[in-house]
Amino acid sequence: xxxxxxxxxxxxxxxxxxxxxxxxxxxxxxxxxxxxxxxxxxxxxxxxxxxxxxxxxxxxxxxxxxxxxxxxxxxxxxxxxxxxxxxxxxxxxxxxxxxxxxxxxxxxxxxxxxxxxxxxxxxxxxxxxxxxxxxxxxxxxxxxxxxxxxxxxxxxxxxxxxxxxxxxxxxxxxxxxxxxxxxxxxxxxxxxxxxxxxxxxxxxxxxxxxxxxxxxxxxxxxxxxxxxxxxxxxxxxxxxxxxxxxxxxxxxxxxxxxxxxxxxxxxxxxxxxxxxxxxxxxxxxxxxxxxxxxxxxxxxxxxxxxxxxxxxxxxxxxxxxxxxxxxxxxxxxxxxxxxxxxxxxxxxxxxxxxxxxx
Amino acid sequence: xxxxxxxxxxxxxxxxxxxxxxxxxxxxxxxxxxxxxxxxxxxxxxxxxxxxxxxxxxxxxxxxxxxxxxxxxxxxxxxxxxxxxxxxxxxxxxxxxxxxxxxxxxxxxxxxxxxxxxxxxxxxxxxxxxxxxxxxxxxxxxxxxxxxxxxxxxxxxxxxxxxxxxxxxxxxxxxxxxxxxxxxxxxxxxxxxxxxxxxxxxxxxxxxxxxxxxxxxxxxxxxxxxxxxxxxxxxxxxxxxxxxxxxxxxxxxxxxxxxxxxxxxxxxxxxxxxxxxxxxxxxxxxxxxxxxxxxxxxxxxxxxxxxxxxxxxxxxxxxxxxxxxxxxxxxxxxxxxxxxxxxxxxxxxxxxxxxxxxxxxxxxxxxxxxxxxxxxxxxxxxxxxxxxxxxxxxxxxxxxxxxxxxxxxxxxxxxxxxxxxxxxxxxxxxxxxxxxxxxxxxxxxxxxxxxxxxxxxxxxxxxxxxxxxxxxxxxxxxxxxxxxxxxxxxxxxxxxxxxxxxxxxxxxxxxxxxxxxxxxxxxxxxxxxxxxxxxxxxxxxxxxxxxxxxxxxxxxxxxxxxxxxxxxxx
Numbered sequence: 001x002x003x004x005x006x007x008x009x010x011x012x013x014x015x016x017x018x019x020x021x022x023x024x025x026x027x028x029x030x031x032x033x034x035x036x037x038x039x040x041x042x043x044x045x046x047x048x049x050x051x052x053x054x055x056x057x058x059x060x061x062x063x064x065x066x067x068x069x070x071x072x073x074x075x076x077x078x079x080x081x082x083x084x085x086x087x088x089x090x091x092x093x094x095x096x097x098x099x100x101x102x103x104x105x106x107x108x109x110x111x112x113x114x115x116x117x118x119x120x121x122x123x124x125x126x127x128x129x130x131x132x133x134x135x136x137x138x139x140x141x142x143x144x145x146x147x148x149x150x151x152x153x154x155x156x157x158x159x160x161x162x163x164x165x166x167x168x169x170x171x172x173x174x175x176x177x178x179x180x181x182x183x184x185x186x187x188x189x190x191x192x193x194x195x196x197x198x199x200x201x202x203x204x205x206x207x208x209x210x211x212x213x214x215x216x217x218x219x220x221x222x223x224x225x226x227x228x229x230x231x232x233x234x235x236x237x238x239x240x241x242x243x244x245x246x247x248x249x250x251x252x253x254x255x256x257x258x259x260x261x262x263x264x265x266x267x268x269x270x271x272x273x274x275x276x277x278x279x280x281x282x283x284x285x286x287x288x289x290x291x292x293x294x295x296x297x298x299x300x301x302x303x304x305x306x307x308x309x310x311x312x313x314x315x316x317x318x319x320x321x322x323x324x325x326x327x328x329x330x331x332x333x334x335x336x337x338x339x340x341x342x343x344x345x346x347x348x349x350x351x352x353x354x355x356x357x358x
Numbered sequence: 359x360x361x362x363x364x365x366x367x368x369x370x371x372x373x374x375x376x377x378x379x380x381x382x383x384x385x386x387x388x389x390x391x392x393x394x395x396x397x398x399x400x401x402x403x404x405x406x407x408x409x410x411x412x413x414x415x416x417x418x419x420x421x422x423x424x425x426x427x428x429x430x431x432x433x434x435x436x437x438x439x440x441x442x443x444x445x446x447x448x449x450x451x452x453x454x455x456x457x458x459x460x461x462x463x464x465x466x467x468x469x470x471x472x473x474x475x476x477x478x479x480x481x482x483x484x485x486x487x488x489x490x491x492x493x494x495x496x497x498x499x500x501x502x503x504x505x506x507x508x509x510x511x512x513x514x515x516x517x518x519x520x521x522x523x524x525x526x527x528x529x530x531x532x533x534x535x536x537x538x539x540x541x542x543x544x545x546x547x548x549x550x551x552x553x554x555x556x557x558x559x560x561x562x563x564x565x566x567x568x569x570x571x572x573x574x575x576x577x578x579x580x581x582x583x584x585x586x587x588x589x590x591x592x593x594x595x596x597x598x599x600x601x602x603x604x605x606x607x608x609x610x611x612x613x614x615x616x617x618x619x620x621x622x623x624x625x626x627x628x629x630x631x632x633x634x635x636x637x638x639x640x641x642x643x644x645x646x647x648x649x650x651x652x653x654x655x656x657x658x659x660x661x662x663x664x665x666x667x668x669x670x671x672x673x674x675x676x677x678x679x680x681x682x683x684x685x686x687x688x689x690x691x692x693x694x695x696x697x698x699x700x701x702x703x704x705x706x707x708x709x710x711x712x713x714x715x716x717x718x719x720x721x722x723x724x725x726x727x728x729x730x731x732x733x734x735x736x737x738x739x740x741x742x743x744x745x746x747x748x749x750x751x752x753x754x755x756x757x758x759x760x761x762x763x764x765x766x767x768x769x770x771x772x773x774x775x776x777x778x779x780x781x782x783x784x785x786x787x788x789x790x791x792x793x794x795x796x797x798x799x800x801x802x803x804x805x806x807x808x809x810x811x812x813x814x815x816x817x818x819x820x821x822x823x824x825x826x827x828x829x830x831x832x833x834x835x836x837x838x839x840x841x842x843x844x845x846x847x848x849x850x851x852x853x854x855x856x857x858x859x860x861x862x863x864x865x866x867x868x869x870x871x872x873x874x875x876x877x878x879x880x881x882x883x884x885x886x887x888x889x890x891x892x893x894x895x896x897x898x899x900x901x902x903x904x905x906x907x908x909x910x911x912x913x914x915x916x917x918x919x920x921x922x923x924x925x926x927x928x
Contacts, residue, residue, distance in 0.1 A: 032690060033693075033695075034692070036699075038908050039908065040828060041710065042912045043699070044699075044728075044912075044915075044920075045699070050909065051909065083820055084475065084907060085476060097496075149528070149531070152528065153531060156531060160535055160536070165535075169531070170497060170532075170537070174498060174500070174521070177492055177494060306521075306522065306528060308496020319692065
């Protein structure tokens with residue numbers, strides 16, 4: 001198992017190199033000029049030439065690439081062209097919010113998706129099944145921006161003034177603030193990876209609140225994430241429900257299930273221990289893929305709910321031709337997918353003894 | 359062999375992790391800086407007391423051959439600063455009073471930071487009504503009143519929070535839910551909702567702007583003046599305004615909007631919308647009705663271009679009435695703007711919102727041939743514009759602009775379409791909403807709980823506005839910094855840091871007397887050297903204070919250029 005994990009980790013290197021090469025080449029090949037986006041209507045050719053020289057964009061593309069890879073080897077992802085802030089700093093600000101949103105959304109999608117799928121499979125071809133799958137189909141087809149605005153309208157306006165009212169946008173209430181953990185814990189010598197991890201924890205409102213025992217902050221952060229998590233999680237929920245239903249139906253038709261029933265085992269036990277566990281592999285796979293996708297940023301949800309996550313910053317960077325941000329974020333997203341897949345693969349071994357034996 | 363390869367790859371992987379962990383200090387993550395927060399202002403003076411004799415600093419060009427207009431800025435004494443120009447600069451006060459790029463910084467603070475936007479963002483020091491309490495990246499900036507503010511009226515609210523949300527519909531929801539006190543850039547679609555809601559109030563912002571249909575006169579058949587004149591007759595501007603613009607918007611009848619004086623010609627009669635006559639003219643010029651022409655635009659909503667695709671389709675349909683085939687080409691802003699500037703588009707939509715209230719910010723920007731977008735400039739127009747720009751006599755300037763307006767209708771370098779109204783919305787409970795053309799005057803507004811929250815459409819890029827051009831950054835900077843002059847609720851400049859600025863007869867020299875006792879939020883006292891340092895940072899290419907953000911300092915070039923001091927040749 002350990003050898004398997006190490007082998008997979010080593011494979012990350014060529015994947016990363018490939019990602020770097022592809023994103024670097026694509027960003028440079030796409031027409032457009034970052035200078036004109038930064039300076040807007042005021043941009044002139046002369047100003048743009050100066051801009052390119054300042055940020056090294058006047059060098060040849062191979063030279064830029066070699067320099068970029070060399071800097072990455074030293075942990076330097078470069079600075080944003082938009083505001084000259086280090087990419088690592090921007091990642092440490094954006095990624096925690098995306099992780100929080102993805103976690104809550106997948107929690108919502110997994111719990112309700114599996115329940116709906118099981119209920120649907122156990123009541124195959126009944127009214128419950130039809131209703132559940134109708135709900136699942138609606139979930140898949142509903143545009144997230146529409147659902148998001150609808151949820152925001154209902155919970156912020158219709159329920160305004162009631163205990164069920166929820167904020168329609170933003171990450172925290174204006175009165176809340178995130179105190180850096182280095183300040184709380186009096187750490188002054190944090191550098192490199194340690195500083196990055198501390199910044200990540202500081203910028204995760206939920207973790208920050210838990211670690212500093214500021215439960216009002218945790219509550220406020222969760223309150224702000226409920227609507228976005230439901231909006232973005234609904235699609236995943238529908239997919240998980242449909243996958244669970246079909247996987248469970250397939251397993252329920254197997255001989256060993258009939259055998260278990262024939263032995264006189266209670267139906268609930270047969271479903272829970274024999275059927276559901278064997279149906280879990282496709283469900284875990286789909287949950288893993290969905291988690292990876294959500295961790296790489298839920299662009300529309302982040303935009304509608306004004307959440308400062310990876311997706312919205314990535315799109316902003318693409319439209320603004322902010323090359324270092326696009327490249328840096330692409331690497332992070334690739335890593336997220338690689339590690340999510342790794343976790344999913346590892347979970348197969350836990351769920352299916354045959355994988356372990358192989 | 360496999361084993362060796364395996365061990366080797368493991369070693370490379372581990373080495374890369376170690377290298378990453380031992381990153382260079384330049385990329386270390388300052389965890390303590392997220393969110394950035396500025397300490398509350400201290401009143402420990404950092405500048406020399408009066409016992410030390412004042413040594414006035416000076417930024418000066420050796421001659422006027424460097425390509426710009428601002429020849430020198432000199433601190434004559436502690437509270438007097440003199441600006442010398444190569445050519446008359448009658449719009450000096452309008453320029454330095456409206457654009458946030460001309461904020462005045464403490465010279466010692468500029469030296470400390472090198473004018474670096476990333477450092478200024480962490481702890482902005484200004485003389486404005488507010489200081490930054492914290493900037494939670496991606497979410498909001500909290501401002502509190504500046505205890506050292508020199509203005510007679512202290513802010514009417516105890517906390518001002520600037521938030522952002524790209525989506526107009528989401529901003530409106532926030533306002534309706536009471537989560538914010540005011541919102542920017544209300545869309546035309548949302549106006550009826552706001553007007554029908556007794557809990558909300560609409561606040562129009564009267565800023566001059568226009569949308570135009572650009573024509574590149576190097577592309578046949580648009581090199582033919584008669585063809586351009588016929589096209590001008592084919593656009594039903596009133597219908598476009600009625601269908602797609604917010605109330606208060608008007609069709610454009612001449613090159614500048616009605617508020618630009620001198621510039622706007624009273625009683626001027628615009629080209630009449632007349633399809634039959636236009637078709638007749640086009641036929642007389644052997645216009646090719648079988649050819650398909652491309653009309654380009656970018657889907658980028660602006661106050662002057664509220665519904666890009668719908669407006670482009672409407673113009674396409676209007677031209678089709680005359681039998682002209684037009685293909686619409688929607689492009690991304692990042693490719694669209696360079697392409698139009700490079701002269702690659704025959705027909706295109708662009709627009710403009712004025713930076714300062716003077717005709718030079720209109721005629722000189724578009725009609726003097728500084729951009730290849732319109733093809734060749736017209737010498738008779740350029741000559742009059744240049745004369746008018748250098749004249750300090752409003753009557754003479756108006757006479758020249760009247761002639762330009764006539765020539766504009768004859769040559770049709772562009773077709774101006776509409777002047778849009780910009781609307782903001784506030785909760786009805788917000789008191790004293792008095793929106794000016796260049797800022798919202800947030801310091802005048804009050805709420806019952808003392809907290810005012812305003813939502814705009816994007817996060818400020820930086821708080822070093824000397825090197826920014828975007829409105830979202832300017833809105834934040836306006837709260838923190840002051841300029842020599844300011845605009846509040848009207849288009850008339852009022853002295854701010856300056857008691858007054860007086861020009862000589864030909865407007866080539868402007869002498870400004872500074873207010874006494876003005877203190878920056880770090881405790882430093884304002885003097886003439888601060889003005890010299892602030893202008894040097896933006897205008898002197900070799901200044902060590904010129905780190906900025908993009909490094910372009912574009913407004914210094916646009917308004918006092920086109921080149922700045924010591925700018926290297928291309």
